[in-house]
Amino acid sequence: MLAIGTLSRRTGTKVQTIRYYEEIGLMNEAGRTAGGQRRYFEKDLDRLAFIRHSRQLGFSLDSIRELLDLSDNPSQSCAEADSIARRQLRQVEQRIKRLQALKKELKRMVAECEGDSVAECKVLEVLRDHSECLTEHDEIGA
Amino acid sequence: MLAIGTLSRRTGTKVQTIRYYEEIGLMNEAGRTAGGQRRYFEKDLDRLAFIRHSRQLGFSLDSIRELLDLSDNPSQSCAEADSIARRQLRQVEQRIKRLQALKKELKRMVAECEGDSVAECKVLEVLRDHSECLTEHDEIGA
DNA sequence: CCTTCAATCTACAGCAACTGTAGTTTATCC
């Protein structure tokens, strides 16, 4: 039987975060000692590791919930899991695209800055006037 | 004199967001009509546009606050604004790097999935077992 | 002048995904 701190250490998850996952139903309710402390099995550790790893790959808690459901029912089709992963991949690619546009703009902004006083600062000037931008960046960078 | 809805339309900012910016002190407190509605000058519109544009470039509200301060005091050195922009650039580059690692991993995951049942689903397998990953991705993707 | 209706107002709850704090109780080790 594992205490919550052991799960915490072994998965690099804050104790409060584990309790939070229980609260929102991602982790099963843990068994308790007579004194009320949570005690876990190895399988709980595996589940938490799955959640953490998925988070590291950028999946939302909602997606992870779906993936866990699939994982719990091994007879289902794999297609669902595949499509969740593809969706995540598309999102990541989207974000990269947007960030690359931002990077370009920021680079240009910084490169052109050579004035010594704020009055002639290119950085502030660009921020003041969107029309100086080369690219469109209408969505706020996630 | 401009109503809040006009600022909203002209900058693509939700009305509540403008009020929120006032609440946290990013926008100056607007003048009011006898009936209590906010009325703005052109300079307020400019300030809001500056804020929005900076947000689109991914600056945090705290950074924007600094940038606005600089912009309000045009005799200061430009170095400060420059360093804020460079910091932002570094952050963006960092995020791109991380996302590219994720993308690689997700691509591999999706590419290898060919089993038809969840039991042999590569996606779920990879999520279960971090050691199957090629890259480290210890930080949760922002 | 009066009605009407969109626009605005305040106040507060909610989102994602945690993180931090305070104050208390439990488990473990010597």
Add this chain to the structure above:
DNA sequence: GGATAAACTACAGTTGCTGTAGATTGAAGG
């Protein structure tokens, strides 16, 4: 049996908004 680390609950705070409810206001048309 005492000390101390670790666990407990409950709740506030983070970032940057967004949405809702219910009450007013302002401008245009008749």
